[in-house]
């Protein structure tokens with residue numbers, strides 16, 4: 001996951017965090033998705049920043065870009081947890097395939 005601050009003139013990466021999907025962790029054998037993992041590593045900021053989030057997913061053999069659209073649970077976390085760390089999410093971009101990318105607007109994210 002990459003958090004990118006957007007402006008009319010330039011795009012600046014304010015945070016770059018990697019997350020991995022983790023399966024069967026903890027006492028309840030929960031699954032932690034990469035987005036959740038990356039948000040946990042995100043540092044707090046005191047000055048509210050509007051950011052875009054990019055979620056990308058690659059195949060195990062690292063040759064192909066796959067659909068990285070965040071699930072409902074991760075969409076809720078992206079909104080709530082990132083906000084608690086001092087950021088406001090504008091759009092969540094996600095990869096679809098090797099040559100396609102799409103996004104979800106803030107207003108379309110699952111609450």
Ligand SMILES: [Zn+2]
Nearest residue numbers: 033070071074
């Ligand atoms: Zn998820």
